[in-house]
Amino acid sequence: NPVTGTTVNLSVLGADDGGESLLKYTWSVVGAPPAPVTFSASGTNAAKNVTATFGAAGTYTLRAAISDGSLITNSDVTITVSQTLTSIAVTPAVATINTGATKQYAAVARDQFGNAMATQPAFAWTVSSGGGSVTSTGLFTAAATAGTSVVRAAIGTLAGSATVTIVVPVPAAPSTLKLTAISRTQINLSWLDNSNNESGFMIERSLDGINFTQIAMVGPNVQTWSATGLLAGTRYYFRVRAWNSGGNSAYSNIANVKTKP
Structure with missing residues (x-):
């Protein structure tokens, strides 16, 4: 005493004029214990030697009721279970x-x-x-x-x-994508870079504003690009997104313009 683990071995021995083997040992907890206690045996002669298992640290009063059928006597023991850093x-x-x-x-x-x-x-x-x-x-x-x-x-x-x-956090999406038709075969793009951790930008193009194909990649901090080799008098749709090792950003707005006729 005190106990530093979760169990303790208990022994009690009574005497009887008919022989100790006639005695039964019944274990219980007296009062309001900090937590339940279980006993490895109880209510038999073999229960004179038991292991009590505790549920929490604290002070417990345990009772062994010793009986021979008609007579009962009690033997109490107070045990302190200390907290052990585990x-x-x-x-x-x-x-x-x-x-x-x-x-x-x-x-x-x-x-x-x-x-x-x-x-x-x-x-x-x-x-x-x-x-x-x-x-x-x-x-x-x-x-x-x-x-x-x-x-x-x-x-x-x-x-x-x-x-x-x-x-790595995914970069913020670029915004304010603008297009300018420079000639019959060229459109200039510009956008706002809203991220400070992109590895670059991916540029996508479409003829219908629905089905896009990636056509170029540019490096970090770039905010302009020129699409060349286009068809005259044709409407083109563009969108841009940033990327890094963490993944791709959301897309910018979709912008469209016709090349000059």
């Missing part, structure tokens, strides 16, 4: 964030029953694998590149961890 839970256990973004993590020290320790210790936070950094309060900052990182909270050699997936 595990650390880090939350959220799984997360996905953008490159360069932050995520707040929390850690909880748990006892042998999976309950939070009454007094929470100070945790040592680290990034045990992958990129990024974490502060002493669990604030994680993602790396500038995509990947997977493991955030770890430890107390000595005991640790808990969480996995965070770092992704």
